[in-house]
Amino acid sequence: MGKFDNRIDIYIDNAAVFAQPILNHLRMLVHEACPEIIETIKWGFPHFDYKGTVCSMAAFKSYCAFSFWKASLLPDLHHLTGEDKPQSMGHLGKIYSVEDLPGDDVLITYIQNAVILNKEGIKLPKKDALPKLNLQVPDDFVERLIKVPVAGINFEKFSYSQKKDYLEWFAEAKTEATKNKRMDNALEWITEGKSRNWKYER
Numbered sequence: 001m002g003k004f005d006n007r008i009d010i011y012i013d014n015a016a017v018f019a020q021p022i023l024n025h026l027r028m029l030v031h032e033a034c035p036e037i038i039e040t041i042k043w044g045f046p047h048f049d050y051k052g053t054v055c056s057m058a059a060f061k062s063y064c065a066f067s068f069w070k071a072s073l074l075p076d077l078h079h080l081t082g083e084d085k086p087q088s089m090g091h092l093g094k095i096y097s098v099e100d101l102p103g104d105d106v107l108i109t110y111i112q113n114a115v116i117l118n119k120e121g122i123k124l125p126k127k128d129a130l131p132k133l134n135l136q137v138p139d140d141f142v143e144r145l146i147k148v149p150v151a152g153i154n155f156e157k158f159s160y161s162q163k164k165d166y167l168e169w170f171a172e173a174k175t176e177a178t179k180n181k182r183m184d185n186a187l188e189w190i191t192e193g194k195s196r197n198w199k200y201e202r
Contacts, residue, residue, distance in 0.1 A: 003037075003038040003039060004039055005038075005039035005040055005041065005046075007041045008027065008039050008041065008046045011023075011041070011045065011046055011059075012024060012027075012059075015059035016059060016061070016062075018096065018097065019059035019064050021097075021098055022059075022064045022095055022097065022098055022101070023046075023057055023059060023064060025098050025101065026057045026064075026066055026101070026107075027039075027046070027057070029104060029107050029108055029111065030048045030054075030055065030111055032108060033107075033108040033111035033112045033115065034048075034050055034054070034111065034112065034115045036050055037049065037050050037054065037115075038050065042056070043165070043197050044196075044197040044199075045057065045058040045059075046058070050115050050118050050119070051118040051119055051121075052069070052118045053069040053118075054068070054069060054111065054114045054115055054118060055067060055068045055069060055111060055114055056069070057090075058090070062094075062096070063094035063095055063096050064090075064094075064095040064096075065090030065092070065094070065095065066090045066091065066092045066095065066101075067090045067091050068081060068091055068110065068114050069114070069124075070114060070117050070118075070122070070124055071091050072124070073117055073122060073124065074110060074113050074114060074117070075113055078102060078106050078110075080092060080102060080106075080110060081110075135160070135163055135164060135167055136167070137163075137167065138167075138170060138183075140180075140183065141170065141183050141186070141187075144183060144184075144187045145187070145190075148187060148191055150191050151187050151190045151191040154190050154191065154193050155190050158190075158195070162195045162196065165195065165196035165197065166186050166190075166196045169182055169186070169196055170182055170183060170186070
């Protein structure tokens with residue numbers, strides 16, 4: 001049996017009702033594809049590792065997503081991992097129910113191929129040469145950072161990805177009230193030197 005992480009049990013239990021059967025099914029398929037897989041939480045959502053990250057899944061307000069870490073290197077006979085897929089939606093697109101998933105055999109084959117890449121030590125091409133996009137910090141959040149200098153200093157010290165996590169969280173807010181609440185929470189966490197997903201970090 002693979003190594004199960006009870007934090008993923010909690011993640012699934014806290015997910016929306018529609019998402020729970022999807023997440024449970026994906027989890028089952030991953031372990032069926034590779035019994036040696038190890039579960040963990042990274043960046044706030046479930047990941048599955050075997051000699052490195054293999055794949056991940058996540059639940060959002062109205063859909064679920066499933067992604068492969070080395071998708072660009074996988075044989076893609078069923079056109080699941082094309083570069084045209086929006087990455088925020090995962091490589092299977094928005095998943096609203098178990099019926100939206102590819103057949104079990106198809107998905108298991110993709111997972112097994114992803115495991116083989118890690119087993120053979122095949123790495124993704126380095127992206128060092130690719131420039132990082134400039135992060136646009138909303139004016140209303142800049143004003144908050146100015147009022148709390150410690151938060152401003154800490155935010156500047158954050159890595160590119162840590163800053164990006166916060167800014168994407170703000171951008172995903174459906175209402176102005178939600179965005180303001182998230183910014184207030186973020187200001188408090190950043191003042192304490194915490195990243196967006198500090199609750200899941202060890």
